[in-house]
Amino acid sequence: MRSFRWVPVTLFVLFVVVRAGRIGDLLSTGTFVEQTLVALTFTLLAAIIWLTITPWPEVLSKFFKPFDVRIASLVLGAIMILAVFAPIASGHHPNTQLDLVNGQLLPPSLAHPFGTDFVSRDLWSRVLFGARVSLMIGVLAVTMAITIGTMVGMAAGYFGGWVELVLMRLVDAGLSIPRVFWLLVIVSLWGTTDIYVLILIIGLTGWFSTSRLVRAEVLRIREEDFVVAARGLGISEAGIVIRQILPNVVPPIIVNATLGIGQVILVEAGLSFLGFGVQPPWPSWGTIIQDGSARIIAAPWIVTVPGVAIALTVVSLAILGDRLQTTLNPRDSAQF
Amino acid sequence: MGDLSFEVNEGETVGIVGESGSGKSVTALALLNLISPPGEIRAESQIVFFGEDILRADTKTLRKIRGGQIGIIFQNPAASFNPVLTIGSQIDETLRAHRPVSRNEARKTSIDTLSKVGLPHPETVYSSFPHSLSGGMQQRAAIAMAIVANPQLLIADEPTTALDVTVQAQIIQLLRDLTDASETALIIISHDLGVINQIADRTIVLHRGQLVEDAPTRQLIEQPHHPQSALLVQAAPTTAPKFGETS
Numbered sequence: 001m002r003s004f005r006w007v008p009v010t011l012f013v014l015f016v017v018v019r020a021g022r023i024g025d026l027l028s029t030g031t032f033v034e035q036t037l038v039a040l041t042f043t044l045l046a047a048i049i050w051l052t053i054t055p056w057p058e059v060l061s062k063f064f065k066p067f068d069v070r071i072a073s074l075v076l077g078a079i080m081i082l083a084v085f086a087p088i089a090s091g092h093h094p095n096t097q098l099d100l101v102n103g104q105l106l107p108p109s110l111a112h113p114f115g116t117d118f119v120s121r122d123l124w125s126r127v128l129f130g131a132r133v134s135l136m137i138g139v140l141a142v143t144m145a146i147t148i149g150t151m152v153g154m155a156a157g158y159f160g161g162w163v164e165l166v167l168m169r170l171v172d173a174g175l176s177i178p179r180v181f182w183l184l185v186i187v188s189l190w191g192t193t194d195i196y197v198l199i200l201i202i203g204l205t206g207w208f209s210t211s212r213l214v215r216a217e218v219l220r221i222r223e224e225d226f227v228v229a230a231r232g233l234g235i236s237e238a239g240i241v242i243r244q245i246l247p248n249v250v251p252p253i254i255v256n257a258t259l260g261i262g263q264v265i266l267v268e269a270g271l272s273f274l275g276f277g278v279q280p281p282w283p284s285w286g287t288i289i290q291d292g293s294a295r296i297i298a299a300p301w302i303v304t305v306p307g308v309a310i311a312l313t314v315v316s317l318a319i320l321g322d323r324l325q326t327t328l329n330p331r332d333s334a335q336f
Numbered sequence: 337m338g339d340l341s342f343e344v345n346e347g348e349t350v351g352i353v354g355e356s357g358s359g360k361s362v363t364a365l366a367l368l369n370l371i372s373p374p375g376e377i378r379a380e381s382q383i384v385f386f387g388e389d390i391l392r393a394d395t396k397t398l399r400k401i402r403g404g405q406i407g408i409i410f411q412n413p414a415a416s417f418n419p420v421l422t423i424g425s426q427i428d429e430t431l432r433a434h435r436p437v438s439r440n441e442a443r444k445t446s447i448d449t450l451s452k453v454g455l456p457h458p459e460t461v462y463s464s465f466p467h468s469l470s471g472g473m474q475q476r477a478a479i480a481m482a483i484v485a486n487p488q489l490l491i492a493d494e495p496t497t498a499l500d501v502t503v504q505a506q507i508i509q510l511l512r513d514l515t516d517a518s519e520t521a522l523i524i525i526s527h528d529l530g531v532i533n534q535i536a537d538r539t540i541v542l543h544r545g546q547l548v549e550d551a552p553t554r555q556l557i558e559q560p561h562h563p564q565s566a567l568l569v570q571a572a573p574t575t576a577p578k579f580g581e582t583s
Contacts, residue, residue, distance in 0.1 A: 225415035232368050232410075233430045233481065234403030243429060247420040 045139070062327060069323045072316035079313055083131035090125035095281045097121055105299040115301045117291055127305055130283040134310075137199055137268045137284070138261040144203030145264075146210050146257050150249070153214025158222060158241055168215065174208040179267065187276045198277060202264055210256050217249045251324070258321035262314035269310055285310050340547050342540055344489065349515055349522040351536030351553060353529050353568060358542040360525045361411075364493040367523070368402050369393075385489070404434035407482030411494035413474035416481075417466035423450075424462035427481045434485040449480040454510055472503035476510065483514060489521045490514075496531055508534050529568050533557060541565045 064070055082089055092098065103120035106112055114123035152171070156164040174182075182205045190197055221227065222245065230244050265285070271277035272286025273293075280287055285306040292302025340363065344350050354360050365371050367383060369390050383390040385401060393401065402408075410416045417426055427446040431437060437445065443462070450458035453476040466474060475495060482490060492511060496504040512535050515522045526532050532539055532553065539556050541549040543564040549556065560566040 225410055225412060226418045228365075228370060229408070229410055229416040229478075230418070230426075230429075232365075232370055232402055232408040234399045234401070234433050234485075235429060236399060236433070239429070239433070243421065244418050248418070250420075 063323060066323065068319050072319035072323075075312050076316040076320065079131055079309070079316075080135065082128050083135055086125075086128040086132055090122070090128045092122040092125040094126045094129040094283050095121065105295065105302075107299075108301055114305045115299065117288075117302050118295055118299070123288070123302060123305055126283040126288055127285070127309055130285045130288055130306060131309065133195070133278055133282065133284040134265050134268055134286070135261075135313075137195070137202065138264040140199045141202035141206060141264045141268075142257050142260040144199070145206030145260060146253055147207075148203070149207035149210025149256075150214050150253055152207065153211035154218055154241065154245070154249070156211065157215040157218025158245065164215070167211070171208045171211050174205070175212075179205050180270065183267070183271060184274075184276065187271070195278060198268065198271070202267055206260065206264065210253070210260070213252055213256055214249055217252055218245055221245050221248045255321050255325045258317050258324060262317035262321075265310060265313055269306075340542075340545070342547060342550055344521050344523060346488065347515075347519045347521055349512075349524065349535055349537045351532035351539040352523060352525045352542060353532050353539055354527065354542030355568070356527060357544075359545040360527070360542055361493050363542070364408065364491050364523070364525055367491060368406060368408060369398060400434065403430050403482075403487070404485050405487050406489045406491060407485070407487040409475075409478050409482045409490070409492040409495045412498050413471060413478045414466065414498075416478050417474065419466055422463050422465055423469070423477050424464075427462075427477070427484050430481050431484045446480070446484060449484045450477065453477070453480045453483075453514075454506075455480070471499050472506065475499060475503075475507055479507075479510065479514070483520070486518075487520065489523065492522065492524045494525055494527070496526070497528075504531070511535060529557070529571070541568065 064073065097103075098116065098120045100120050103116055104118055106116040106120075108115045112122050112124060114127060116122055117126070152167050156167040183201060186201045186205070187197075190201070227240060227244050230240050235244070268277055268284060269286030269289065272284050273290045275290065278284040278287050280291070288306040289303050292299065292306075296303055340359070342350070352360050352363060362371070362375070366377055367390070369377070369383070371377055377391060381391060385406065388397060388401065390398065390401060417423065424443065424446055427449065428439070428442040431442050431445055432439075435442075447458045447462050450461050455461050455473060455476050461469065461473065461477060466477075469477065475498075479495070490511075495511065496507050499507060508531060511522060511524070514520065522535075524532065524536055529539075536553045539549075539551065539553045540547060541556070541562060541564060543562075548562040549560065549565045551561070556565060557569055560569050
């Protein structure tokens, strides 16, 4: 079975590529087929994580043992499912102004579980659709960031010499400027803040720390005996990079990605709050908070609900990332 | 390390012995041009293997020789396997780097080789991860990986040092059987003359990076010429003193 691992991975990559061209569709209620496709994305993502940790199947049962890990996976799972099935679960279109005369700033009730905002849009629907945008930006931007970061880090770590010198000074330069400044500068130079552009720039400014991490790992693994052994047995340099070094770098990369998604959701929320992110009337968690901030006294639920959603997602991801870190370490799992 | 010159004939087993730091392992790595900077092999040196100078061979030839014609076994069997790949996939990879075989054929050959090195349940071992095997089994698997492509020369760098005594004897026996059964030459490196004595036809003694003696093993042990060789012979435990005998 191991040799067929590339099938789901390729499918996923293809799917993301096809999907990326139509991210705008995510914001519409869409057809059933489209919802299935979104569901498929998450399934495949789960399958990839599964396949990556198959070398230690016992780890899976161990993985979910701690109480906080179970809660975190439940919370994250619920948010993902609600996001995927938002058109069914929401009840209203997120941008519809339901009743501009009597329906403004309604407190939470049975008809509107999270109340309504100042133009009478249903907050429950907006938060669910906002989850799609926020999670999608998180996943795609992080995928991009770790891809670039891994390639740069591997190149720098493996080849060393001037390649390393140039790449790492580039990373130092990138890290020496706060990310928000980077983002604000690029957004204002770019002019538009389309959702693709947002993903692109968040991804392009997020790989610096990943590349450092990967480089450090490669430097360590490169000196391991099994790499010398592989070279001594005539494995090509490309084979060593792909088969010997890369699999050993994957665990820290996964951990990094998990934590990165939480970070990106915060960055996107921050940007949207500043008015540079997702453009109204479309909801993301950040824009909902921005909408509500003007009426924080009159209608505190508007900022509270997306705020809690962000906090829950980020904390859950952090817990899972932490747990992945302990279980994916081959030396730890060898003790199982 | 100083100058060093020796040869190994086809099918011969040569032991390299010396105290720690005398350059044994460096010699093993140098034979495959595996010395990494800042270490270097002096430019005028030559390592000739069947007419091919390893130090001047291009990458492709070198890759063909490494593993294909010269197999190498390292001291620490746990470290010579990649912890995240199965034993089988790593042996397959070595084989497929040298022989144009399909995945299925590679699998079959690998399992055959695993049983040839005396591992019980070779299919299970094939799909196991390195950490689930014991040290002795790991070293057997490492030997399987080294011999899977049928090399003419096998270099074993302290193959038994990390193992306990009983397993040590089994591994030596295995190496002996393997080299006897085929025309494979063997260079065995050890600090333990006892190990060398059990297997090597000829022994080279290293001392501070210099070759101090190169003699048939029996002769070396009975009449060591160089003082360093004599020291090593004395240091090797021989048969236990008889009961009641005092030294």
